[in-house]
Amino acid sequence: MASNQLRLSFSALAYALVEALRGLALQGTEWAQAQVDTLRLRLSKIGTLVRVRVRRVLLSMSSAYPWKHLFTHVFRMLRC
Numbered sequence: 001m002a003s004n005q006l007r008l009s010f011s012a013l014a015y016a017l018v019e020a021l022r023g024l025a026l027q028g029t030e031w032a033q034a035q036v037d038t039l040r041l042r043l044s045k046i047g048t049l050v051r052v053r054v055r056r057v058l059l060s061m062s063s064a065y066p067w068k069h070l071f072t073h074v075f076r077m078l079r080c
Contacts, residue, residue, distance in 0.1 A: 025077035029070060042067055043074065 018036050026032045031039065049060040061068055 021074070021078075025074040029073065031070065043071060046071070 015036065018039060021039070022032060022034075026034075026039075031042075046061060046065065051058040051060065061071070065071070
């Protein structure tokens with residue numbers, strides 16, 4: 001019973017985070033009304049090369065990633 005409650009809590013938290021992402025970063029874009037699964041597949045599941053330096057973390061995406069401009073827009077909106 002406790003494991004089901006924990007799983008439900010994680011799902012509710014994830015949904016709340018996606019709703020906050022829609023409200024803060026995706027407002028005015030073509031993905032403002034996208035489903036949760038669409039956002040997860042297109043923004044979260046990206047093949048990226050991660051390089052950790054002393055003062056920064058560099059993310060190198062493929063130049064063929066079709067939503068690179070939207071990803072950078074979301075990143076900038078969440079960063080500010």
